[in-house]
Amino acid sequence: MIKLTIDNTPVEVEEGTTVLQSAAVLGIEIPAMCYLEGHSCHPSCMVCMVKDADKGSYFPSCAMPAAEGMNIIASSPDVFDIRRDALELLLSDHVGDCEAPCTLSCPAGMDIPLMNRYIANGEFDKALDIVRNEIALPLILGYICPAPCEKACRRKPIDGAVSICLLKRFTAQDTGRRLQNLMPDVAKTGKKIAVIGTGPAGLSAAFYLLRAGHDCTLFDKNELAGGAMRYNITEDKLPREMLDAEIECISRMGAIFQLNQPVTPDFFESVIIPRFDAVILATGNRNNQPVEDFGLTVGKDHELADKKTLKTQRPGVFACGNMIREHEMAVRAAAQGRIAATEVGTYLNTHVVKAKIHFNSSFGHLTKPEQEEYLKESSPVIPVEPFGGFIAGYSEAQAIAEARRCLHCDCRKPSSCKLRIYADQYSVNRKKHLGPERNPFTKSVHHNLIVYEPEKCIRCGLCVEISTREESLGLTYIGRGFDVRIGVPFDETVSAALKKTAEACVKACPTGAMAFKEQEERASTLKGITLDHPQPLTQKT
């Protein structure tokens, strides 16, 4: 056995154990990208750096055998700095978007490319599931959303944006599908939450509260639910049966609607506050009802609610929607309703919310040749016009045709890409080392299972090792130095190279360079509760 010290804690390990593995014994997680258990360890990413406290030098822990008497520092500002530098250097040579521009510009952050892929594949149920991860009211918003996503669509300058809004509506058009899978199989929390107001924010909040297993009662002064959507938007823009249909969904999920119930200050203090574990205020424009009715004040130096958590000054009282800022898009109000519902779970300690990955790499506009690269994966048709006009919406065939126009700008490993996870943990500045020019983005979509995007590659070589073990062709390094890339010998295709090992390569690839065409889901919804990676790293001093 070998005795060594890591972060001042002694540990005893068997001979042949690496420093990285020894740290794991102590529960010290060291980030590593090119390292994969069971493969030859040949350090390249240099993200797993630790410091030899005696010599003052740094080395990659994945490949260093633990030695008797070693004194290792794995957690200190300078060690974090050098890891961060490695990540920042890798990102300076990383051309690819974590999230597609449409998703980024959607106030609710809907996973649009994934929705498109499911629609294009005819998997409409899955498409609706993806939509409902972020959007509770796809049918309604499918009529009234101004669709900022479409303005950001990379297809727009080519031959017109993908009609995302119509596609989203399409997923919820069918009544049977809409009423399916409304509620995931979750345990009841026993918590009661009041939602004041039944506009987009309130309905959305209710939807996600119910999905999280809370009881939810909605209060509204009007005789019908819907708020501004019912009373401010004309019927020709939003057919009322659509509004009713989606309210029906929330009703079916178990929401209690207390309509014709104005929430006066007295009612609020004497009925709602004592009877509910938390309250979400979604009463819309403050002209409808002043915030003072809920015992709140708005001053020069403080907002009604915290921007991130939507918490008001009163414990257990959250605010969202137009109440916070006037003239918001319905989709933003709805998005806030979801956030408020999530934050209630955190407040009541019923849920540990998956740490959302905030880090995002994005490289901006496509050049002409890059547009060609992206078009490889999409249908060349111009935007599909619904036969019966905008109100009628898409038929299935039309939806499929339109969804196929998506360029798939997103990364297909939004949750498992280690570069993104560590970039987030280490709060990197992705622009720190940006060079004067970026490489042109390319993608190889020839293989039936996987997509290979070389500009996201960190040259760890795991795929070369895995593929050459079994394949007759396999992958190889081409070139040297900064220009080295992973490619296929003799300019053959990726399909020819990876006949048996494509799946293994995707799983081993630490970034989104190699990914399944079928994308994984993002880890930012209430559906998943467990953490798939540690909380953002806080520096110990």
Next chain:
Amino acid sequence: MLPSPENIIQTVEQIVAKRGRSVDAAIPILQDIQQEFNYLPEEALKHVCKITEITPSRITGIATFYTQFRHKPSGKHIIRVCTGTACHVKGASRVFDAISRELKLTIGEETDPEGLFTLEKVACLGCCTLAPVIKIDDITYGHILPEKVSEIMRDFLTKSRNPNHKKAVVRSFTTEVMGEIRIGLGSCCVASGSAEVKEELEKILRETKINVHVKQVGCVGVCNQVPIMEIIKPGQEPAFYAKIKPEEVKAVVLSHFRPEGFFNRLKNNFVNTFENAVIEGEPTSFRKYAAEQRDTPISEFLGPQMAIASENRGVVKPCDINEYLEGGGFSALKKCLNTLTPQQVVDEITLSGLRGRGGAGFPTGRKWQMVKDQDNAVKYIICNGDEGDPGAFMDRMLLESYPFRIIEGMLIAGYATGAAQGVFYIRAEYPLAVKRINEALLICRENGFIGTSVMNSGFSFDIRIFEGAGAFVCGEETALIASIEGERGIPRMRPPYPAVKGLWGKPTLVNNTETFSLVSWIFRHGAEAFAKTGTSGSKGTKVFALAGKVNRGGLIEVPMGITIRQIVEEIGGGIADDRKFKAVQIGGPSGGCIPASMYDLPIDFEELSKVGAMMGSGGLIVLDDSDCMVDIAHYFLSFTQDQSCGRCTFCRIGTTRMLELLDKIRSGKAKTEDLTHLEKLAESTRQGSLCGLGKTAPNPVLSTLRYFRHEYEAHMNGHCPSGKCLPLITYKITDDCIGCTKCAQRCPSEAIGFKPYEIHVIDMEKCIKCDICRQVCPVDAVEVV
């Protein structure tokens, strides 16, 4: 013309039959294929994969890793522009650009449309004293000016079309041997024309029937005076003739030796006249110096030097084993085999204080001990001759001039550590070294110095040669080993050290060429004698390639602890052209710049690393006040960036980003925060890189930032104090212009209007800053501002 598929397959079959089918044959196979077709046809590579164990992945990986390999057919002739340090400071990039223009190459193209010439850059041709240097096929041209480029290419084509250009000369013998004439035939001597001198000499001797022994000796070291001819005559002091030209040979020979025959007297008269004229008249085209004469460039050059690695320099013929034996050759090996145990041998090396000459200075004795202590029946000895530093050619000189000495060192190491096999890893760019070592190994095998039971001692040891394929990083021992194993030359993580797990997983001793060449001396003179020389931490001597802005450059071997001043002033004869000493760059791309304020710094491992430089492999480039330190840092970093294997993040991307920052600084676009950023990035690249290449790559930047920060700051303000950084300078014609129109005629970008008898004007919009106008101006009316 492209080779036919049948031809390719047939050739590949033959090559594979010779080289074998195993994976480690990959590099030699590729080298042979390229030798045959001058590039690597894809069909050939595919066929190799078909008939050997080499996979498509491996062959592609290797073929694209090493710079030696070409993937497109080259032109009929290859022009190699040396971009070594000495050439760089003397304007190699402008020479390159001028040839590019001459060949009408567009960016990214290497071969001209007619397929006549292919233009390449090489790290170093090792003729630093002739800088800037280009080599077209086998002909080397030195002291190139951009404006002379077209002339040189014409000259080459004339020579290459003349079938009599090269011919073997056989000298006829007469009776009495009247003396010996030595001619240096190291690479730089050959480059300077020593072969032509030798040819002429042999012709004259044949004609005059003067019977003297003509001896080809290895590198003399006085590279600044090449070609050198030394005349040894019994009863007379030896005489050196420096910078001799073929047409002068006759006069020199006749001044020493009396020809047999009719015109004897007449010729002697001629010689006398000639000699007088030369001695009195200045400038001289060649100079004669007596060996012991004081105050001559040669005696001064050799004065403070001490020859251990280069013992008997300029005296011995490289592959003459009898001469080697007469000079005590293999007596050290004999002593070890007959009187010392392996442990005693290691102890002696340890006692001598010898440290590895490859750059880092690891104690040699300790390395040997580590290998010896490994309990393994198979061990290897590798001589690292993959010298790739621009501006360093010590290993080449040693390999070319003293092959037996190095072999003896390896044999002793083999005996001490228990190894039976040795490998010479020699850069492919050193064909002469490969040839000499091959020859020497053959002779050793014939004479029982290698093979089974060396010198009948029962100790068996054999040595083979592995030719590198052009990758600086292969100087790193683990990358070198990977390369021998038929892999991409990627360094591996240490530990395990090669001493424990090296070639084919066996304990392997990797020492530098110079280290091995010091070993036999230590056993012949004793460890104490060796340890007496040098400083407390660094014993013995060190060979440096002295070049740059000194009057006398060349290969020097000096005792450790000698000061920079002594080297520059005493050996180098001070700064050339009456300029001011600014700095020395020691250790090449891994080293650093030492400023004039440290002129008296003693050179040894510790002192150099203390001041941010490094011994490196021993390039020593002297810089004067016309050299821009930002440019120097940029030069070295662009070398390491280009040579990075691309494995680890810090080296692959870090050096690239640093280089981009330096580009920004050089073009005057940088801001203060860029400088801070550069410094921090240099620091993390130093700390975070996996191997020595990456760890030391920032040294040239860090050391220039440390001592010449003000120059960086000047660039921030849009000013290059030395007038070197092209984006920050402009050309101007002064009122001194006489209107001769030379500049207008020669300007390649038509930036100067043709105006006879008027003052010319440069259109800066069109000017490409090629410097030709300044070079051709007869009245120095072109200035850089």
